[in-house]
Amino acid sequence: MTLDLLEVVLTWLVGGLLAASAALTLVRITIGPSVLDRVIATDVLVSIVVCALGAYAALTDAWTTLPLLISLSLVGFLGSVAVARFVARDRDAPAPDPVPDRLEEES
Amino acid sequence: MSAGGVGARDRLSRARRRLPGVSPAAVLWLTAVWVLLWGSLDVLNVVGGVLVALVVLVLFPLPRVDLRLRLRPLAFTILVVRFLADLVRASVEVAWLAVRPGPVSRGVVMDLELASDDAFLQTLTAEMVSLVPGSVVIDLEPGTRLLTLHALGVRTRAQAERVRHKVRAQEARVLRALHPDPEALLDPRRRRHTPGAEVTG
Amino acid sequence: MTLTDALDVLGLVFLLLGALLCLAAAIGLLRFPDLLTRMHAGTKPQVLGLLLVLVGVGLRSRSGLDVGMLLLIGVFQLLTIPAGSHMVGRAGFRTGQVAPTDIHPGRRDDPA
Missing domain, CATH: 3.30.1370 (Ribosomal Protein S8; Chain: A, domain 1)
Incomplete structure (x- = not known):
């Protein structure tokens, strides 16, 4: 009986945490500021969705969602790589010149 | 390898010369992925996996990676x-x-x-x-x-x-x-x- | 409490830990000041959170092929997330989108 209660509580906790993470990530996707920030945030969102689908499978014994997870993780990766390539059109441009070293000496 | 090993290896190397992209390890790995994707281990899946792996490797040959590694x-x-x-x-x-x-x-x-x-x-x-x-x-x-x-x-x-x-x-x-x-x-x-x-x- | 119950609860605990790390990654994504620091949040806690969730799912599933599939997802993610973040970081670095506060302590460390 208490075990069932524990399961219910933990299930809601997991769901709530993942929903909160997804909402925060959506905020970052919305405010940017650059395309690459949004790409990183989208990657994290894909991972959160993978986590959520996995948790859903585990909590409701819906094991048919597992192949979905594989395709999702792979497709998310391809998307972010494509956007990164698109942003870095000048891909053979040299790295920016080193700016003067401003590291503090250890005190 | 057993007594038939030499002949088998000979045949294998000849087959590899004809199909440069197809390496046994790649076939094995792709078959494993295929079986895991289907989610059940039976003869049909394994045979189908090997066939799909061969087709994929022949149609999309990978550049040969020269790995000189020694696993410790x-x-x-x-x-x-x-x-x-x-x-x-x-x-x-x-x-x-x-x-x-x-x-x-x-x-x-x-x-x-x-x-x-x-x-x-x-x-x-x-x-x-x-x-x-x-x-x-x-x-x-x-x-x-x-x-x-x-x-x-x-x-x-x-x-x-x-x-x-x-x-x-x-x-x-x-x-x-x-x-x-x-x-x-x-x-x-x-x-x-x-x-x-x-x-x- | 039987063994399966224990495994189920343990699986839930792993799911919870993974979800906590996901939340930490999202908070880091929001709070960190520039692109490259956000990449830290997007790679490390995210990967571990995902792996923990997968372990949790595996503990509750306990069927060999499901575990194999979860292993496959984990390996794919371990390979793809660093590679993806590397591509993004490089694109940002080469197009000068890194914050000007970043410091560059020299091109080479030992010219020997």
Whole structure:
């Protein structure tokens, strides 16, 4: 009986945490500021969705969602790589010149 | 190999000459993925997996990767266990930096020269460096062996040196686990003079 | 409490830990000041959180092929997330989108 209660509580906790993470990530996707920030945030969102689908499978014994997870993780990766390539059109441009070293000496 | 092994190997090498992209390991790996995707192990899936793997490898031949690796089980175990421990530590550290109150931390961009010339080992090192505490890889130039990385929470020169030291240690673990002769690269007395190492600006 | 119950609860605990790390990654993504520091949040806690969730799912599933599939997902993610973040970081670095506060302590460390 208490075990069932524990399961219910933990299930809601997991769901709530993942929903909160997804909402925060959506905020970052919305405010940017650059395309690459949004790409990183989208990657994290894909991972959160993978986590959520996995948790859903585990909590409701819906094991048919597992192949979905594989395709999702792979497709998310391809998307972010494509956007990164698109942003870095000048891909053979040299790295920016080193700016003067401003590291503090250890005190 | 058994008595029929020589003939089988002969046939295999002839088959490989005809189909340069098809390596047995790749067929095995693709078949395993296929079976796992279908989610049940039976004859139809295995046969279908082998067929699909062959078709994929013939239609989309991969460039031959010349891997001269030697797996050392003990060093490899050290690499994996240490990597998992580092991954946990790094995650907790970054999570703490994210949620702790007060000012958020910044980092610096730095670069260093890797010891190995092998593109595969360089890639493996770079991927692992991205997941261990303190660093994310930005850029890797295989020719000049220059690894550019971003280190979080570094403020002083000594801390920067510590990050460099950690990355070198990570590479040393990778080399000890997989490189055929790690000491030639890691031991400063035996490090061969490589032309081309000097051309970076 | 039987063994299966224990495994189920342990699986839930792993799911919870993974979800906590996901939340930490999202908070880091929001709070960190520039692209490269956000990459730290996007790679490390995210990967570990995902792996923990997969372990949790595996503990509750306990069927060999499901575990194999979860292993496959984990390996794919371990390979793809650092590579993806590397591509993004490089694109940002080469197009000069890194914050000007970043410090560059020299191109080479030992000219020997």
